[in-house]
Amino acid sequence: MITAPLPLDEDARLRALQQLDILDTGPEEAFDRIARLAAFAFEVPIALISLVDEDRQWFKSHHGLAACETPRSMSFCAHAVLSKCLLVVEDALDDERFFDNPLVTQAPNIRFYAGSPLRLADGQVVGTLCLIDTKPRAFDEAEGAMLADFARLVERELELRQQLIRARTAHERDRRSLAVSEARFRTVFEQTPIGKAVVDLDGRFLDVNQKFSEITGYDESELRKRTFASVTHPADIAADLALASELIAGRQVSYGIEKRYLRPDGTAVWVNLAVSLVRDVSGTPLHFIAAVQDIGGRKKSEEALRNYHVELEERVRERTAELRRSRDALQTITDNLPALIAMVDRNLCYQFNNEAFQSVFAADPATLRGRSLRESLGPELFEQMEPLFTRALAGERVTCDEVRYVADTERVWQATYIPAERDGKVTGFYVMSHDVTEQRRTEQRLRESALVDPLTGLANRRALQESLGELRAGGDPFALFFIDMDGFKAINDRYGHDTGDTLLKEVARRLTATVRTGDVVSRLGGDEFVVASHGVNDARTGERIAAAICREVSRPLVVAGRVIKTSASVGVVLTGAAGAAGAAGAASVALPAEAEGEALADDPLCLADAAMYEAKRAGRNTWRVASGA
Incomplete structure (x- = not known):
């Protein structure tokens, strides 16, 4: 038996599979219907929707077969995933890869196999739609095309699942953060002396403050019925729309422009407009935030100055004798x-x-x-x-x-x-x-509102604190993992900061790939990372996650032809009654005397930090669990 080697993009493929959140889920009629129809159409006893995991192939649908998974090492589908194209084995006993495979020599006694790859939108192949028969048979090109059409039906269901997960995740995140941020936003929004507006992606006003209404001349209720284009001078609409498109495309973080609004009486008012785009944590655009200052007086002055310069130049050409009088007028x-x-x-x-x-x-x-x-x-x-x-x-x-x-x-x-x-x-x-x-101060405030670490793309300290506040307010148990790189300063000193930055970005990538989708992965700064994992309330699960983190971080990294070896020490805190009890029976650590204060004992981040130092003292590249916060 020949086991299929791993694809070159195996890590990315497994991440794509995990993000589907489909492994080990219950039967779904949409997938079972496709398997039944494929079995009927091709007159085979077995039709499977197989997803190739790290060590197994798991069947989302298994028509005609009782087993729900088999080892990857003996999987026919692993060969199809590797080749990323249709795999047909007309007689397994004549194929050197499979003639001694236990799935051939024993139940279900596979003789014929045809598997069409299941490819996601990003090109990753996560499994196959396969046909199995206990007797050999021929399989022509037309049948291959029809099997590929059935596979596209499965792919469509997987894409719908991805869309549902994204929508559900965005909804839950927005729901949790809305209550915390709304009061803060409303105070700043209403009390600022600058006109402020929230505009949706279609250009409609969602909210405006009193100052914005004063500048444009429309009351709030009227503006909510309008788009920004409907109150913008026609000559300025194209430039504003073009810059807004640049924001949505991600080519700019914010933009500033001088433009004119048209008031209800038809008069134009010049404003200095600064716009930024608010995105959710996945990068999806949500709405625009606009800050507006009335610069009508300045514009009138600039226009007067421009007109005067034209007049001045003409008069200089005509009569040099008038220079003094013109200078006096200019001065005034x-x-x-x-x-x-x-x-x-x-x-x-x-x-x-x-x-x-x-x-x-x-x-x-x-x-x-x-x-x-x-x-x-x-x-x-x-x-x-x-x-x-x-x-x-x-x-x-x-x-x-x-x-x-x-x-x-x-x-x-x-x-x-x-x-x-x-x-x-x-x-x-x-x-x-x-x-x-004032314009620069406004731009600075917009920049400082970012919640993303610029080097790694992870959540920064501010975003972590907000997430911890939400987790603690929710009352559900969660685990906190405080991760500190071992020997990172020596790597920086030896190989340079560019290598150190590359290592930090790779550690960020590995942490994100190791923990579950929805867990908060953040960088506090330097070589310190924190993972907040909701729903973890026992020491066994916490230790399993910490071990996985240590294992992934300690894998060597090749940078510019050099092999960089590092590791991490991890401090773990389990919150909630169950978490605290579980920690007591695990490799838990007692707080040092100086860490027994009320503030530290109530702060899971400080507890995790203390546990991390215990891991350092224990020899590094390991973890320690502290009692619950």
């Missing part, structure tokens, strides 16, 4: 604009400054004229900005989105440098700089 206008406005010559010296320079540089604008930018800005900022000055003098309009004129303050400016031309030659450039501090 720009002194009343909320922006830094200046003219710089080719020697990078100020020729004009508005009154706003007084508040930023604490200097009379008149004293700045003729002074070099290096002297005014300081050497460090000047060297940072000098490449932009060079481009402006070359005739290019350039913008720097983040300028800090005073290093020890939080104020951030957006500066634009516009070439000034006379008779076709660049004589210098204009400076227009706007304070964007």
Whole structure:
């Protein structure tokens, strides 16, 4: 008997099979009906829907066969999974792979076998729809095509199962998190001085705050009947929709845009719009969060300035004698604009400054004229900005989105440098700089709201704390596994941080593959990971999971041709009465004297941390179980 070797993508294949959550489930008529019809159509006594697990083949449907599983080592279906194509054995006694197979020489005495692979949407083959007869028979191409059609029916049922699991998981997660986050969100949403709106993926307003209603001129009930496109100026809709599509596609995390809303009376109001996309933990988009600031006054000032520049250039060409009067008019206008406005010559010296320079540089604008930018800005900022000055003098309009004129303050400016031309030659450039501090703060708050560790893609500390709060509030037992890498610092020191990061990402992958779907896998930081496994309330199960974690983490990793060996120490806490009792009979540890305080004894994360250190002291690459929290 020849046992089929493992496919090259076996780990990924097994993960895909586990994610179906179908192994060891009860009979389902949808699958049994397909097996019965296949047996009837091909006139065979046995038809099986076989799923090839790590050490066995398990039958989701077994028409004509009493057994519900057989060892993988003697499985015909394992060969079909390996080849990923139709496998036909017309007479097993004539095939060197199977002639001495116990399934051939003993019951069910297989002589004929035909198996069509069951392929998921991601291409992974998890099993077969197979036909079995106790006597040899021929199997032509048309029959093979018909068997493949039956297999597609099974695949469709598996896909429906995947969709149901995803929907059920998303619903349960949303249900648990909604109660915790709603009050917090509502407080921030209503009390912020910025217009806020929640918009669904079709563009309809789900919720708006009072400030947003004031800006757009629509009350909340009216906005809930509308889409954002219906209150947006027609000329701005395309750009907004394009950026929203970029968010949904994952090519951007957030975006900002200046656009116009149309009020009920038809007037337009300019706003600065910042949008982020909220996704669930699986990455599925849920809705948009929009933050809006009214910039109508600033836009009017910018328009006035642009119009004046056009007029100024025309008057300079016509009559040089009017330069002084034009300069005075420019000074009057720009002194009343909320922006830094200046003219710089080719020697990078100020020729004009508005009154706003007084508040930023604490200097009379008149004293700045003729002074070099290096002297005014300081050497460090000047060297940072000098490449932009060079481009402006070359005739290019350039913008720097983040300028800090005073290093020890939080104020951030957006500066634009516009070439000034006379008779076709660049004589210098204009400076227009706007304070964007509040905009940057808004963007920072959006970034800080992320719940995902950027290196591994796991939940971060904040997400873990929220999950633990939900688990404890739910009252159901759960287990907490505190995992610390053994010797990780030595690996970092020897091979470098890139190798260390690769190792951390691989450990994250292995942990996710080891525990159950729905368990929370998180990275606290550095080389510390935590797994929260709901429904685990006895020490035997906790120790089995901890052993699996140690075993998976200690498997060698090849990075850049080097074999990296590591291990992990695991501290385990079982919550709930049953968990505590179970822990007492297992390899449990007593809390150290300094860890017996009320706060630690009530905190499963601290208990798991203490148990992990006991595992370290026990020799590493092992686990210890603490009493329940």
